[in-house]
Amino acid sequence: MQLAFPNAIYLVDAIQGEESLVQACKPALESSYITKVIHDCKRDSEALYFQFGIKLHNVVDTQIAYSLIKEQEGKKRLQDDHISFVRLLADPQYGGISYVEKEEVRVFLRQDPKFWAHRPLSELMVRAAADDVRFLLFIYHKMVEKLNERSLWFLAVRGALYCRCFCINNNNFADWPTLPTVPETLIAGNQAPEEETLSVLDVPPGKMGFVIGRRGANILAIKEGCSAFGIRTFISAEIIFGSDKGPPDTIFIIGPVRQVRKAEAMIRGKLQQHYH
Structure with missing residues (x-):
């Protein structure tokens, strides 16, 4: 697991640090007061839930945000056209950066599905893991300033639902945090989403x-x-x-x-x- 802050990036190694190290991150990952910025959070949330019992919460998903920005601009997204992180990072509005390491890692993964289980981490592995989160905060700030209040609500509620998506349980998600409510300002005029x-x-x-x-x-x-x-x-x-x-x-x-x-x-x- 990779965690990026404004002044540092931390790689949380669940293999060497074992479950206790990931559990130390649980309060922050489940917090309503700490925003987690992730690109396509569904599988990350699934892994945290089933492997560590963590309910990922208060997520801003940059994949969802990108679609909402395009919709605000009047551009209809094609079905299943979910932007990848590589494409997002290459967009000049959000960095214009070529993520070469990602493709290198994909090649290694095709050759060895247990690529990420090898220790010690190679220089490429460390660099690729860090780059997965290095630019997310920059992208987040760029996106949030473009989104109107209605889109921000959609971003919050869709992010919460994406976190639950693959985390099937027997109580209809009753033990998960409640979904964000519609802001009063959007309810005015009987035009609430x-x-x-x-x-x-x-x-x-x-x-x-x-x-x-x-x-x-x-x-x-x-x-x-x-x-x-x-x-x-x-x-x-x-x-x-x-x-x-x-x-x-x-x-x-x-x-x-x-x-x-x-x-x-x-x-x-x-x-x-x-x-x-």
Whole structure:
């Protein structure tokens, strides 16, 4: 785990330091008063939750923020066009930096999936790990100054839902912090954004391909059918798959309640068509 502060970067080695070292970070990672800046927090949150029992909270996800900025500018994001950290860092607005080490590490990972388990850490490993977080605070400040109040609320609530996304439990996330409420200033004029939610759907084993469809045709149609233009921002339901990283045979839907319920109904309808 890498932690970047304005004046230092810390690499928290869970292999050498063991669980107690990560647990020492738990109060900060779960704090409502400390903002955590992460790019695509879903898998990080999943790892912290299942390996260490940590509920990542108060996250600003720069992947979500980038999409919101584009939507504010009137640019509709294509379905599944989630900007990678490498692409974000290469954007002149957010650094214009070429992240060469990332590709080098990917090559090593393809050759050796246990690349990050080797100790001691090589110079490349240390540099790549540090660079994963080195520029996040700079990007965060650049993004926040561009976001309006409505987008900042979406950023907070979507970040909270993304943190929960793969962290399936048996109590419907009752032990997680509550979601951010809509600011009073946005409620004025009966134009408050719709409540957001996370839905988890289990798909019968072996049937995920039917839900997705040939070349993704079914799921693309569902995603397009579950988009709606809201006031001053483009609102859509995100449909996320556990994929081979797990959890398998599970679909996660995040977005405005009505769009999420519509997506649920369309997915169930596809499954019923298959069985009939």
